[in-house]
Amino acid sequence: MWPFIIAFAISFLITPAVIKFYRSKNWVDDPQKLKHAKKTHSKSVPRGGGLVIYAGILITALVFLQIDKYLIGILLGGFLLVIGGVLDDIFDIHPLLRLGINTAAALIVVGSGIGIAYVTNPFSTEVIHLNQPQIPIFLFGKTRTIWILADLFALLFIVWNMNIVNWSKGVDGQLPGFVSVAALMIGFLSYQFIDDPTQFNTSHLSFIVAGAYLGLLFWNWYPQKIMPGYGAGSLGGYFLSILAILSGAKVATALMVLAIPTADAIFTIARRILAGKSPFWGDRGHLHHKLLDVLGWGRRRIAVFYWASSLGLGLLSLRLQTWGKIVTLAVVMSLVFGFLIWAKLQQTKKVK
Numbered sequence: 001m002w003p004f005i006i007a008f009a010i011s012f013l014i015t016p017a018v019i020k021f022y023r024s025k026n027w028v029d030d031p032q033k034l035k036h037a038k039k040t041h042s043k044s045v046p047r048g049g050g051l052v053i054y055a056g057i058l059i060t061a062l063v064f065l066q067i068d069k070y071l072i073g074i075l076l077g078g079f080l081l082v083i084g085g086v087l088d089d090i091f092d093i094h095p096l097l098r099l100g101i102n103t104a105a106a107l108i109v110v111g112s113g114i115g116i117a118y119v120t121n122p123f124s125t126e127v128i129h130l131n132q133p134q135i136p137i138f139l140f141g142k143t144r145t146i147w148i149l150a151d152l153f154a155l156l157f158i159v160w161n162m163n164i165v166n167w168s169k170g171v172d173g174q175l176p177g178f179v180s181v182a183a184l185m186i187g188f189l190s191y192q193f194i195d196d197p198t199q200f201n202t203s204h205l206s207f208i209v210a211g212a213y214l215g216l217l218f219w220n221w222y223p224q225k226i227m228p229g230y231g232a233g234s235l236g237g238y239f240l241s242i243l244a245i246l247s248g249a250k251v252a253t254a255l256m257v258l259a260i261p262t263a264d265a266i267f268t269i270a271r272r273i274l275a276g277k278s279p280f281w282g283d284r285g286h287l288h289h290k291l292l293d294v295l296g297w298g299r300r301r302i303a304v305f306y307w308a309s310s311l312g313l314g315l316l317s318l319r320l321q322t323w324g325k326i327v328t329l330a331v332v333m334s335l336v337f338g339f340l341i342w343a344k345l346q347q348t349k350k351v352k
Contacts, residue, residue, distance in 0.1 A: 003064045004207035011056035011215025019219070019226050022046030027090050029227060031128055033095055034092070037284040040171050040292060040299070045224055049176075049216055050085030050231015056212030057239070064204055071205075073112025077105035078235060081162075085231020095280035101164070102234055106158040109242060114287065115150035116157065116245055120252065122322045155250065158241040161258065164265035166233030170288040172224040173303035176217035178310040179236040182257040183210035183243065185314030190247030199352035202246040209239045222299045252325045256317040259329055260287065260309045263336035271340075287336060 023046055030044035058075060065071055084101035087093055098324065118127040130149040137146060169175035187206030216232065219225045228236075237258075244254035255262055264287040269279040277283075284293070291297045291305070316328060 001207065003060055003204045004211040006063065007056045007060040007208040007211030008215040009211075010059055011052050011212040012218055013215075014055055015052050015216060015219045015226060018048045018051050019046055020089050022048045022226075023090070025090075030154035036282065038170065038282040038286070038289070040289070041224070041227075045227050047085075047089040047227045047229030047231070049220065049226055049228035049233075050082050050089075050235055051214050052216050053228075053232045053235050054082045054228070056215055057208055057235075060208045060211070061205065064208070065201070069112050070114055070246075073114065073188065078107040078238065080105045080108065081234050081238060082231055085229055085234065088230040093284075095278075098230060098234070099159075099280065102159050102162045102238075103155070105234075105238060106155050106162070108153045109158060109238075110154050114242060114245055115147055115154040116251070117147070117150050117310050119153075120322045122326060154245060157245070157254075158238060160237075160256065161241040162234045164258065164261045165280075166230060167239030167265055167268070167286060168261040168288065168306065169228045169233045169301040170236075170286055171292065172195050172222035172303050173217055173220050173300065174288060174306050175228045175233060175236060176213040176220050176262075177303055177307040179240065180210045180213040180217065181307050181310040182240055182314060183207070183213065185245045185257050185310070185317065186240065186247055189318055190243070191254060201241060204241075206243050206247070209243065222303070252322060252329075253314075253317045255329055256315045256320075256325055259309050259313050260306060260336065261333040263287075263333045264340075266333070267337050285340075285344075287340065290340060294343040 027048070028044040028046045029041070031039045031041060032044070057078065061071065061075065080101060084093070084098060088098065115130075115275070117131050118129045121128050124210065130153060131147050133148050135148060165179065168178070181204050187203045187210065190203040190206060213232075213236065216226070216228065220228060236309040240254060244251070246251075268285060271281045271285060272281075272283070280350075288302050288306075291302050292299070297305075313328070313332070317325060320328065
């Protein structure tokens with residue numbers, strides 16, 4: 001567990017320096033100056049969480065992991081997300097630009113050779129291979145092959161999870177806690193698989209990610225001294241997606257540990273589109289907003305709910321087969337959708 005401990009220590013120790021630096025530059029999220037319905041905090045707080053997370057992961061990875069083309073691709077993609085995160089911390093960049101940065105980071109990873117070569121077939125004991133069709137290309141003196149379906153699926157999978165995880169950071173302590181739990185679950189699960197294409201230990205990278213986010217959690221816990229920001233939010237989904245692919249856990253397990261954010265994201269996108277609004281612009285309709293506004297839950301209670309959900313569903317994923325995971329996901333989706341519809345009706349009654 002040394003990778004976990006070292007990543008935690010680095011993240012924990014450098015956070016005060018990032019907070020001080022951001023405040024000295026006045027790079028803070030002040031809800032009094034820049035009002036938005038989605039914001040739940042009342043005092044100015046620096047973002048900067050992306051710098052903390054990336055530093056903790058980068059330094060620990062270089063110490064404990066064997067460097068290969070996959071790790072280089074992962075770290076380069078993460079670095080791009082950090083740059084985007086810092087720009088967003090300062091300038092609050094357009095959501096479509098964030099999406100473009102997310103896509104570029106995922107393309108770097110896929111370009112390094114990380115793809116989803118197969119998925120489990122729920123109707124048989126076989127798997128569904130995604131390694132065809134292939135396109136050979138000559139690049140940098142070598143003939144390389146693009147696996148169209150495997151690479152496209154991986155690209156969409158990574159970009160989707162980056163966005164849904166980033167949307168689930170509305171209250172103090174929410175995001176670092178559930179990302180840390182999810183990374184630990186994937187790390188434990190990775191011991192069950194032997195098809196890791198990398199030279200480094202994927203479980204070690206999982207524990208590094210978990211440690212880095214846990215270190216940030218101590219400073220993001222209520223009352224928060226720093227916010228994750230777009231940087232730490234997108235990095236969370238980025239690393240969880242990559243770890244799920246590399247561990248052999250693939251889509252089902254990642255969906256299990258991220259079932260609550262996934263259900264919230266699907267409902268939110270559908271709700272915004274049906275209302276004639278852009279699905280990319282934030283509002284106060286996420287699950288954490290409804291728990292806060294309708295049920296009156298405190299920030300700490302909401303954060304713990306997200307942690308506990310990821311932990312419980314992650315433990316289930318260690319036990320369940322494919323159909324069990326599908327049924328569990330369907331139940332979670334139904335519960336979240338049902339609650340969000342009920343919460344919306346309650347708020348509508350109050351307005352009338």
